[in-house]
Amino acid sequence: MTKAASTGQVRPCNVLVLLSDEQDALALGGAGHPWVHTPHLDALAARGTRFTRALTPSPICVPARASLATGRWVHQIGYWDNAMGYDGRVPGWGHALMAAGHRVESIGKLHYANAQAPTGFSRQHEPLHLAGGIGQVWGSVRDPLPDAPRPSRIFDELGPGESRYNRYDQASAERAAQWLAERAAQPDPRPWALFVGFVAPHFPLVVPPRHLAGIPIDALPLPRLHPREGTPRHPWVQRFVDFTDDDAALGTDARRRLALACYYGLVNFLDERVGVVLDALHRLGLAGDTLVIFSSDHGDNQGVRGLWNKSMLYRESTAVPLLVAGPGMPEGHACGTQVNLVDLAPTITQAIGVPPAAGWAGRALQAVAAEADDPARIGFSEYHAVGSPTAAYLLRQGPWSYHHYVGYRPELFDQRSDPGQARNLAGDAVHAAVVAHFEALLRERLDPEATDRRAKADQKALVARFGGRDQALRTGPVGASPVPGHTRP
Numbered sequence: 001m002t003k004a005a006s007t008g009q010v011r012p013c014n015v016l017v018l019l020s021d022e023q024d025a026l027a028l029g030g031a032g033h034p035w036v037h038t039p040h041l042d043a044l045a046a047r048g049t050r051f052t053r054a055l056t057p058s059p060i061c062v063p064a065r066a067s068l069a070t071g072r073w074v075h076q077i078g079y080w081d082n083a084m085g086y087d088g089r090v091p092g093w094g095h096a097l098m099a100a101g102h103r104v105e106s107i108g109k110l111h112y113a114n115a116q117a118p119t120g121f122s123r124q125h126e127p128l129h130l131a132g133g134i135g136q137v138w139g140s141v142r143d144p145l146p147d148a149p150r151p152s153r154i155f156d157e158l159g160p161g162e163s164r165y166n167r168y169d170q171a172s173a174e175r176a177a178q179w180l181a182e183r184a185a186q187p188d189p190r191p192w193a194l195f196v197g198f199v200a201p202h203f204p205l206v207v208p209p210r211h212l213a214g215i216p217i218d219a220l221p222l223p224r225l226h227p228r229e230g231t232p233r234h235p236w237v238q239r240f241v242d243f244t245d246d247d248a249a250l251g252t253d254a255r256r257r258l259a260l261a262c263y264y265g266l267v268n269f270l271d272e273r274v275g276v277v278l279d280a281l282h283r284l285g286l287a288g289d290t291l292v293i294f295s296s297d298h299g300d301n302q303g304v305r306g307l308w309n310k311s312m313l314y315r316e317s318t319a320v321p322l323l324v325a326g327p328g329m330p331e332g333h334a335c336g337t338q339v340n341l342v343d344l345a346p347t348i349t350q351a352i353g354v355p356p357a358a359g360w361a362g363r364a365l366q367a368v369a370a371e372a373d374d375p376a377r378i379g380f381s382e383y384h385a386v387g388s389p390t391a392a393y394l395l396r397q398g399p400w401s402y403h404h405y406v407g408y409r410p411e412l413f414d415q416r417s418d419p420g421q422a423r424n425l426a427g428d429a430v431h432a433a434v435v436a437h438f439e440a441l442l443r444e445r446l447d448p449e450a451t452d453r454r455a456k457a458d459q460k461a462l463v464a465r466f467g468g469r470d471q472a473l474r475t476g477p478v479g480a481s482p483v484p485g486h487t488r489p
Helices: 041-048 061-070 093-100 164-187 237-243 246-250 252-282 341-352 365-370 430-445 448-465
Strands: 015-021 048-051 102-111 123-129 158-160 193-197 205-207 292-296 322-325 333-335 377-384 393-398 401-407 411-414
Touching: 015 252, 015 341, 041 048, 041 252, 041 322, 061 093, 061 164, 061 341, 093 102, 093 341, 102 164, 123 164, 158 252, 164 193, 164 205, 164 252, 205 252, 246 252, 252 292, 292 341, 322 341, 333 365, 341 365, 393 430, 401 430, 411 430
Parallel strands: 015 193, 015 292, 048 333, 102 123, 102 193, 158 205
Antiparallel strands: 048 322, 292 322, 377 393, 393 401, 401 411
C-alpha cells in the first residue's frame, strides 16, 4: 500500500481505535519514562507515527469523549461536564460510517449517556457508560461553586490487588481478540471500524502486583512543585483545590509514592492488554489492512503542584499519547505538529474511504504526518466541568503554552526552557505581546466570557431538572463510573 507523498491517502482499510483513560502522554517506555514499560505500544509506534504534541479537547472524561466522537470542540457541542454524556444528538464519525454501510462496533469503556442512545455504533459489547445514565450531577453545581469542601474519594482504594476495572479491561481485550478472529473467519465486504475502550490507568489505583515489579516504590521521587515547598498555586487552581483536595486526602509521602507506583503499574498492565489485541491483529493477518490508533481521553496530574486526577490545563492533564500505525502512515516517525483528539474523526473516515462531515474541527492525521512539522498550528483545550469556578482555555503554539481563566489572570509558559511549566511568564512586561497574541487567538475562536455563561446556564438547567442545587449535590456517583452490572468500579 503506497501513500501519496503529500496527503498520506491510501486505498480504504479497516480502523482499530484503542483508547486508554487518564494516561499521561509521557507514560510510555518509548517516550523515555523510567518506570513504565510498554513494549507493545512502543512496537506500535515503531511501525507508525508518534504524535509528540497531542492534546485532549477537554481534560475530563465525558466532554473529551464527546469531542472525539463528533470531531467538534466542546464549546460547539455543549457536552460540558461529566453529567452530560454523549447521546448522539450531534452526529459523529460513527454515524458517517454507518450511513455508508460499514460495520462500526465498540468493546469496553465508552462513557456515553447509555447503551440505547444512537451514538454511532451498530453494536456495543459490554459498554461502560455513565452511572445510572446521569453521571456526576453534583459536579454541575458551579455557579457559584459550593463553599463547603467535597471529600476526595479517589484514593479510597490504593495498592497492589485486583479491581473490577482490572478484570473488565482483561475481558475487553479478550473480547476484542475474539471479535478480530470472527472478522478474519468471515471477512466483511467493506472495511470495518472497532473501538476498544480500556479503563486503565484511571483510578482506583489498584493494580495486579506483578505489574509493580521493577518499580522502586520507596525510592520514587516525590512530585514536583508542591505548595508545601513554596510553589504558589494559581488562584483558579487553588479555588479548585478548595473544593476537593485529593493530595490532602492522600496524606503521606509514602502513600504519594505508592499512588505513583500504582499509576505506572497500571500503564504496564494496560500495555499488556493492548498487546492481546495487537497480537491477535497480526496473528490473524489483519494488520496490513488495518489502521491502528492508540490514544487516551486525557492525562493525569500525578501529584505535580499537589494535584491528582485531571481537570487542569497543565501538560500532565491535557497532553495525551497518540500513536497511529498502518496504511498511509510513515513508519518510525515522530511528528511534532500540534494535534488533538478532534483530528481522529477525519482520520478514521479517510482511512475507511468516507468523506468527512461538514463542520468537523480537525484534520486527517495521515496528511499531518506526511508533511513537515507545522509550528504555527494551534493546540487547544477547554474546561467547564467539576470544581471550576469559571471556564479555562488552553492554547499552544510553537514553544508557548497559554492558559486563559475567565475572571482570573492568565498563565504563560515557554516549553523550550521550562518544559515542567514552573515559571509563569504572563506577568512579565517583556512577554506582554505574547500574552496579547494568544488572547487575540482565543477570541478569534470563541467568546470566552459568553461561552462560560452558556455552559453555566446549561448546567443550571440540568441542576433544576434534578430538583435544585441541594438535591443535585447529592446526586451521582461519588467516585468513578462502575463497570457493567455493578454499583462501583
